[in-house]
Amino acid sequence: MTQALRKIHYSLCHSQTLIVFVNQVRSKVTSVKDFGRAEEVTCGGNALRFYAAIWMRISRTGLLKTEDKVTGLGICVQVVKNKLAPPMKKAELGTQFGRGICCEPGVLHLACEHGLILKEGTDFFIEGEVLENVQEADRYLVENDEVLDKTVKSLRSHLFKRRE
Incomplete structure (x- = not known):
């Protein structure tokens, strides 16, 4: 893996290409001096750790x-x-x-935090609808795409306007 990554690293950097590697992690029980602590071992070796940007x-x-x-x-x-x-x-x-x-739970949380969706106790007020708990509010946003899109757009404009 190290040799292969070394060969393609230069051309990837210059072509602005993104490669995503999915690597499995296994547990390896170490010796007795470490009191049987489990160590993480990757199948592809340690090369991905060094070459990865994220x-x-x-x-x-x-x-x-x-x-x-x-x-x-x-x-x-x-x-x-x-x-x-x-x-x-x-x-x-x-x-x-x-x-x-x-994405609905995150949108709901941020919209409540910034006052775009009203929350009193466990009740949520979205577009004139009164929803009794988080599950109902999430389900409402899943079922009504236009309400979700409108909330996301207003949340983005609110957040980006605040940073300027």
């Missing part, structure tokens, strides 16, 4: 359920190495089977 560790945190059915996975993404910005940032995401990453 290295993220993605792990499953749980299952997302709607009533009794499993509808997705909860994942944790941690930036371990980042040459472009400070590392060690962490994000909790949800992925729905057949849909991908769920």
Whole structure:
């Protein structure tokens, strides 16, 4: 892997190409002097760690359920190495089977934080609708694409206007 990355590194840098490697991590139990501590070993060796500009560790945190059915996975993404910005940032995401990453909970949280969606106690007020909890508000945003798009547009204009 080291030799292959060394050969393609120069041409990738000059062609402004992005390559994403997915590498499996395995646990290897070390010797007795380390008290049986599990060490992470990558199948491709250590070359990806050195050549990567951004290295993220993605792990499953749980299952997302709607009533009794499993509808997705909860994942944790941690930036371990980042040459472009400070590392060690962490994000909790949800992925729905057949849909991908769920953006609705993040939009709902930011919109409430910046006053675009009103929240009183556990109730949410979105476009004249009164929703009793977070699950109902998320479901409402999933089912109404135009409301979600309008909220995202107003949230972007609000956030980018504040930074100027």
